[in-house]
Amino acid sequence: MVENTPSPLPERAISGFVLFLGSQFGFFLYCLWAFVPEEWLHSVGLTYWPQKYWALAVPIYLLVALMICFVLLFGVNMNNTAPLDSIDNITDVYARGQRNDDCRKGGIPPIKDVSLKADYWFN
């Protein structure tokens, strides 16, 4: 029986720790490449590696892209909002398909949308 719970499990803890160690090690290697001078890297034999310019450029590119993503997400949300004259503000396919005559005698009426005509304004 497969259990689908969000609670901590041993496998999740292990994979999380492996990812943590891997990311720390990857960061250490990145710093190593960024700080070691070019001549030392050439002397070891690593000649065809990217320019040191990219050690600064890539993080800055990523951060600027992140900032723009926040603004863009807000803009995309506002663009996708239905305008005031759209029928989507009133009803949609699922609401139109509701039937009004499913009431059994003495039973609880099924869930239905409340109509827009508001009788509580008249008090």
Place this chain on the structure above:
Amino acid sequence: MEDEAFTDINGKSISLDCHSHSGLCREFTVSSPKVSIGKVMVYTCSVWLSAYAVFFFTENTAVLSCAIFVTLVGMMLHIHFVKVDHESLLVIGSLGIQVSSSYASGRETTTFIEMGKIKDIVINEAIYMHQIIYYLCVLLKDPSEADAVSSVVPLFQSSKPRLNCLVKVYKSCQEILSKC
């Protein structure tokens, strides 16, 4: 004719005028505040000062004449196409409703919707930019199909009044619509 202190969704004050022509015919007019001379002067001065600053650095007189042209054309387009002076809703029982908006330059646009196409006039709330507002809208239906809403016409779009103003108009409209 009643005039209380109504405001629109941004807090600017508007005025509502309800006029009952007869038992079956009522007209509601929502007026926005007029163009203020202070705002006009601020905009004109800022545009001309920045144009003068650009001229000071580039020594190109075309910038100045361009700025004058832009402000004049911009003001004319604004009062003719953008700035709404008042919007009115005329409800005539069993005939239809007429929606008209008149701009600051005197231009008037009018739309008539016949009663056979009108399903109801309701206050709906919807998301508008970053807020949720109430707005009055006419629900239209196909004359052949009496149950389904075919389209929505929002009313008082330029001078979006707040709920107290909309409730007044709504109650008055429903009295007429329920009679016919």
